Amino acid sequence: MVDSLVSLAIEKLAKVLEDKVVSLVDVTNEIKKLSSTFKFLQAVLKDAETRRVKDEAVKEWLENLKDVAYDVDDILDEWMTEAPKSQAPDEDGVSCFSKKKVTSFLLPVNCFNHVVLRCKIGSRIKEVRGRLDDIKKEVKLLHLSGDRGERERVESEVRWGERETGSLVDQLSVVGREGDKNEVLHLLLRESSGEVNEVPFVVISIVGMGGLGKTTLAQLAYNDEKVKGYFEMRMWVCVSEDFNVKQITESIIKSADTKFEGKNLNLDQLQLHLREMLHGKRFLIVLDDIWCEASEKWDKLKLPFQAGASGSRILITTRNENVALAMGRAHEHKLAVLSHDDCWLMFRRRVLEHRSAEELSELEDIGREIVNKCGGLPLAAKTIGSAMCSRRTRRVWDLVLESDIWNSRDVLQGVLPALLLSYHDLPPALKQCFAYFSVFPKDWKIEKDVTVKLWVAQGFIRSDRSTDMEEIGGLYFDDLLRRSLLQDAELDDDKNIVKCKMHDLVHDLAKSVAGSECSLVDIREQASLNPSNLRHSFLYGSFVVWPTLYKANKLRTLLCDSRIYMPRVPNNLFNHFRHLRALDLSHTSIQKLPGTVGKLKQLRYLDLSHTGIEELPEGLSNCGNLQTLILNGCVQLKKLPKGLGKMINLRHLGLEGTDELKYLPQGIGRLSSLRTITKLIVEGGIEGCKWGEVKQLINHLHLQGRLEIIGLEKVKSREEAREAEVYKKQKLYALSYEYRGDEALDDDAVKRMEDVLEILQPHTNLKKLNIHGYRGWKLPKWIEDPVFSNLVEVMLFSCDKCKQLPGLGKLPSLKYLDIWGMEEVRKVGGEFSWDDNNDGSGGVVSFPKLQTLFFQNMSNWEEWELIGDGEVMPSLLELQIQECPKLKELPSNLPPLLQKLSLRIGNDGLPSGGPLPILPNLNHLEVYGSDELTSFPCGWLRQLRALQTMEIWCCSNLGSLPEEFQHLTMLQRLRIWTCPLLKERYGGRGEDRDKIARIPNIIFY
Structure with a gap:
């Protein structure tokens, strides 16, 4: 995690040195020295991260380094915000740096006070470099090494020796895994006929987080009598972190032949020997605790396995689904947590080794509550059970229950290291993202989209220019799920991950590696807050008293619980939190945001959704770095800042459920960085943006997600509509076209409306379409074109001049269809389905996947015939017909x-x-x-x-x-x-x- 922060600091320092405006010698030298020291310290970080668990001094050293890296990042962020303003031309078209050959590290908005700010920033850089030099001096005292060499090899062997597993198992100590065992046995013993490509062996993976009992389950299956009788050869190898093909091959051979001597054999000789051993035999090889994701290593390892007989199996255990994928898995068994009763039984057995059943029965109520902290993790239940053996009184058990589970050294040494291995296996960027989860409360439903935007706001994700930061962040999130550091994924209709949860003990791990930078703050207990190094905070409670929290002046994230009573934000709040990058006040009682929010120059993320805010202050437009502004569900919102167009770094603007918002401010067309904007309003008034700016925004090639365009009646011609190039928006998956007004239209106006909608044909990747208030006589031809093979939802609302429905039966993937208020339709028949021959002679299925069909408020509909070339709506599960009195x-x-x-x-x-x-x-x-x-x-x-x-x-x-x-x-x-x-x-x-x-x-x- 610290490695990622240091890497970011080095990158930003290099960028500053490359910038032509930093030419002042003293500032340049300070930056060079700072960068050099960071590079030196970066070399020893791997050693420090490995030792942090058992060495408090090293842990404190890392915290100090992290704090300095954050401070440097804040200073550099200020520079990147202010420098572009300083280089902006004045009314004569000349920048102040062309007029004056004076430059500084932090360039002011105008040339008048740049000298003062130069001194201020220069002083800050010098102070930070002094702290970093002190940290550098401690490297020798702590015996930190950049060249791990022999130490790394020895420590790796020790760790591997401690983690090395064997095939034997105490079956009587295993609880609650009978169902899992039977499922794995089924996969191992079933006949191979019909398996993928009829290969001689199949890979079966047991996947789950650390401490769940994956190895134990593999041992149970390995030692089952049916397995012993089914396989001619069984071999057990603990692989662990180092996936050395030669070493694993030799271990497999030795597992089958304990007398084998192969020290002087090369890989080719070992593989030939193993192939000969396996030839024509049905074998089972268990590869326990695999971490390596490199498929090329697996491809090399498996070559001798091809010689085995059909029905052979490779059983692997891993925490990481990516490993299973790399090994060409055919079957996966995801291991879940134990039930509470099974966890209690495991805990009880441990405690009963040192006390009587009568003693334990008196403590069972507290014991069960303690077991809840295990979250169904067998390793935790055993470890805590062992730790409680020496704690004999009810009072002591009460203290354990009320304390944080990690306050117990016994528990810390037993559980945390097992989980810490998963953390150490993460790339540096993922370590930082993982640690950030500790800002959320336990049992929090972690929203993927929100989390990724928060990561981007904190600078945890850097784009490679070919891919958006949000896409990279999404891959990070999915990777953490595959590595079993997240769980209980909730999916949307398209099988995309929407939310996850984090196991309590994994949350404790995140809190442990994040240290003092992340904290849940109970606003009723602010007196106990230690704000000195607090960077990310989740505020909860029922009321707000700010003064103590003001001391956390390095805060970068402030998330507020919805139960907080906060009708207004204090005007001076943002004077104290000048480094805020993420502020979430959603679902709170806030009704007004002070104009001083404009002081948050580093703010990247602001969520005000589902609040009572009626308008946003003009000061917000000074937050030039803002990337995400979420206003969904602000039902009273009427006005956005006039200067919204100045926020050129804005990437996401959420406006769903803001029906009182009647126009968007002029200048919005300048928001060229937008990826998502949920609502665009075409307004003909003085203040609102016109079609010219709306089409300019739509034209941005990276626009994606959901989009509602309101006021299309103001588009005057096909040519104007064509300029928007909606058909190029490949990443728009949901599109709504809405028309306003109920004034009478002449024939020319109706024809113009039809032409415009025909031209606004979306890209064929579209999944959801809504047309609302359209007053043409017919809907566009493209709406019924089978080329829209991804369209799963269509809603036609108040298209009250259309006399017949379009041929939607041709859409191959349509699942949901809602037709409302089409008052001129009198008959629904073959035109609606798919009857190209109009004689019912063909065999084409109409609406092949339609599951839900709604007809509502169709006052003149009299007749409905299901006509088509073949089957009609064979998948329909739900039909609703409301307010259709003539049918x-x-x-x-x-x-x-x-x-x-x-x-x-x-x-x-x-x-x-x-x-x-x-x-x-x-x-x-x-x-x-x-x-x-x-x-x-x-x-x-x-x-x-x-x-x-x-x-x-x-x-x-x-x-x-x-x-x-x-x-x-x-x-x-x-x-x-x-x-x-x-x-x-x-x-x-x-x-x-x-x-x-x-x-x-x-x-x-």
Whole structure:
């Protein structure tokens, strides 16, 4: 982690030296000396990181170095912010550096006070270099070495010796792994027929975080009697960190033949010998504790394995999914944590070795709470159990329960080193990102998108120019998940990772390596805060008293819990937190942000989402480094700063759920760094931005994510629309076109609107499309083109002049379709599906993947036919029809897989007459009525034999349930909403209630 900070400092110092404006000799020399010292210290960091766990002096040395690196980064950040301003030309078009040959390290906004600031920054650089020189002097005292040589080899052997595993296992000590063992045995023993490419061996990986018991599970499987009888040869090798092909090959041979002497053999001779041993035999090789991700090494190792018989297996254990991928895995078993009861049993067995069952029973309630801290980790349960053996009284157990788990030296030495190996295996950049997780509370749902933006704000991620920083950060996040340092991934519909959690003990590891720079701060206990080196903080509690926190003047991250009561931010707050890079006030009670926020020159991330803010101060536009501004859910927000266009480093602007925001300020077209902006408003007024700026923003090649364009009625021609080049936006996955106004349009205006939307054809990568308020007579042809093979969701709202629906049945991936307010549509038939021949003779499937279909507020819709060349909507699971009063019949050929149906009925409404749909799989029915409905017209209920849930809504004059209810034998839940007569008749006790008493779950609302 410190290595990454030092590397960043060296990079920035080099950039400063290359800049032509730094020509003052004294400043240049100071920077050169600073860079040289950092490079010297960088050489010994690997040694220091290895020794930090057991050597408090080394740990303190690293903390001091980290603090200096942060301070240098702050100074350099100030320079990078102010220097461009100093070089900006004045009204004569000449910069102050062309007028005066005076330069300094930190260049002021104007030339008048640059001398004062030069002295100030020069002094700061000199002070920091003095601290760094003191740190350098301690290198010899601490015996830190840049050339690890023999020491590294010896220490590696010692560590490997301590971690080396064997195949033997005490099966009686294993708890809660019977299911895992059976699954692994199934993978080991099943016949090989049909396996991938019929290779002679298959790789099976057991993956999980450190301390879960991966090795123990492999030992259980290895020693199973069925395994012994199935495989002719079994070999066990502990690989650990050094994936040496020759050494592993020799170890495999020795595992099978203990008398083998191969010290003088080269790799080729060893592999030939191993191939001969394995030839024609079914073997099992366990490679325990693999860390290496290099597939070329695995490719070399596996060559002799090809000689084995079909059905052979390689069983590996690893913390890192990347390892399993590199080894060409065919099967993976992810090992989960133990249940609380199993963890308690393991803990109990350890404690019972030193006390009686009677003694323990008196402590069981506290013991179980202590076991909760283990988070289902077997290693932690055993280690804590051993540590508690010497603690015999209830009072001592209470103290352990109330303390941080890492305060116990026994626990520290037992659990943390096991997890620390995963940390040491990380690249330097990932170490810094991992440590940052300690700023979040335990059990926090860690949002991937938010976390990556925070990493970018802190400078943890550097772009290689061909890839956005956010994309690199996303890969970092996924990598930490694959390495088992994150868990419980939540996925979106496209299988992308959205959120994760972190095991409590891994969180403690992150806190341990982050040291004093990250802290959760209870605002009710600020008196105990030690703010001297605090850089990242999560503030929680119920009220705010700032003065003590003001002392944390090096703070870079301030995240506030939503429960904090904070209607306003103090005006002087930002005078104290001048180095803030990330500020999150989302979901708090804040209603106003002071203009002094403009003093936060280093601010990169600001989240004000779901607050009561009505407008943002003009001072915010002075935050020229701001990269992310999130205002989602600010339902009262009416105004953005006029100077928003000055924030040229802005990359993300979140405006979802800001319906009161009617325009965006002029000048927004200058935001050329934008990657995501969720809303663009075309406004014809004096203050709002016009189509020219909107199209300029859309034109940015890196625009991505979700985008809503409002006010398209103001685009006057095809040519104007074409200039936006929407079709080039490959990374836009969700697009909404919205039209405003209800004034009457002449034929020319309608035709112009049709032409504009036809030209605004998006890229075929689009996944979600919403067209709202469109008043053309027909929708564009591109909307039904099968080339949009990625489109999974379409919403057509208030397109009230369109007389027919587009042929959406041609879209091969469409899953969700919502059609609302298309009042001119009278018939839905073949044009909606896919009937190119118009004779039903073909075999093409219409809507092949459609699962959800909504029709709402279609006041003139009378007829619906499911027509197509072949099957129509074979995957449909949910159908909703609301406020379509003229539709009398449902198609008789509704897809049989349909599970949920929602519709409004009336005395003469749907369905009435005609063939009734056969819906054998329908399990959920919602029926909406009206004041006119006095009897239930659904005679087709009797054939709904699979119905499990029924809801009846708003039938205020409906007095009885139909006789068909007696045929609904599978009905489990009945919900009746706002039906007073039904509630009166069936809600009490008596004969009428008895008629429905067989239904287990009945609720009246």
